[in-house]
Amino acid sequence: MRAEARRSGRPRVAVLSRELILETALKLLDERGEQGAGIRDIARALDVRPSALYNHISGQDDVIAGIRELVSDRIDVSGFGSLSWDDALRQWAWSYRSAFAAHPPTIAIMVVTPLAPKSRTSQMYEAVCAGLIEAGWPEHTVVNLIVSLECFILGAALDHVAPDNMMDPGEDETAPNFVAAYAARASGLPSPEARPTDTVFEMGLEAMLAGFTATFQQLKGES
């Protein structure tokens, strides 16, 4: 690979771009976790010197912000402004879980990384905030509503990438209700191929949306 890249007529550095750097960083992160996606690792994977990267990115924090933008780009905000606010949130939430579940190591990083100003991630939030405010949600409730849904979505993304048998109590005569409930869970799946993590996500998301709908109607009644 390296030799081939060097043999080609155009020097490898010419194709370097911010996009290529970030896609490479996300790939390394997926394969090796956070420890394996530093500036040096990215440079090695692209067969360039670390200094060459700094024409396109300002440092590790910028790489993380850029990866977050790549993941955010896959979150569907198209429903805000066209669908009802709850249908728009439903679509947003399912795509949000998929976006993070496709790149498990990003979940733990994103949850502790402050938002990068003026990023495409901010534009994602702008679309959600605009949709909710336009629908009539009081401004002061909007960010809390979004973050509470994000807490659920990120927890559910972690659940999605975990094995299906995480909750298996095994044989345990001291936990008869738990054993019975776990055994009955399989019967509640929509099909034998269905994963319980999807039923869990739907159940929790629908509960939250139903709860928010009740709150919304109450707020409307008061105003």
Add this chain to the structure above:
Amino acid sequence: MRAEARRSGRPRVAVLSRELILETALKLLDERGEQGAGIRDIARALDVRPSALYNHISGQDDVIAGIRELVSDRIDVSGFGSLSWDDALRQWAWSYRSAFAAHPPTIAIMVVTPLAPKSRTSQMYEAVCAGLIEAGWPEHTVVNLIVSLECFILGAALDHVAPDNMMDPGEDETAPNFVAAYAARASGLPSPEARPTDTVFEMGLEAMLAGFTATFQQLKGES
């Protein structure tokens, strides 16, 4: 410390117990993260040889299961059987978030670690399952309901240990709704000292419980 321990009349190894090993492991995990809480690290902290630990624990997986029990012990299940199922879940959920938020590195580990059979963690789940089944929840829904709440609680525990300004959009004229909603968020806090993460947790938890209550009444009406 080491010298003092050796100077004491009783040999240090005599006080070794499973409980001391697990409490030490949890302390190391909190201080140094997962990489710093291996068997060798625990042995060094206790000033004993690693082999001495194996009289009390079977290995790293057993240590993780034991830490999970320590954290589970702090989850309040006393409401099941005495309070209504939703009040019992509310109490359980708040204590669950506190238990994990007190030990942030445990959150990411627990979410990918299968349940250890016949552990005190299983007993915690037994209490919740028994309470929900007794209240009339259909058996096949119980584990999904618990896991969907756990997704939210674990996400909220991560939010709780993150800085309060994670969502700050800064100055960004391209995101006016987001900037306005973020600024208005502070006005919705119950007091100037209140942390938004607590408002977020309450809002999300109450939405889920309201949604589950609606589902429960619907199920009751059908049966």
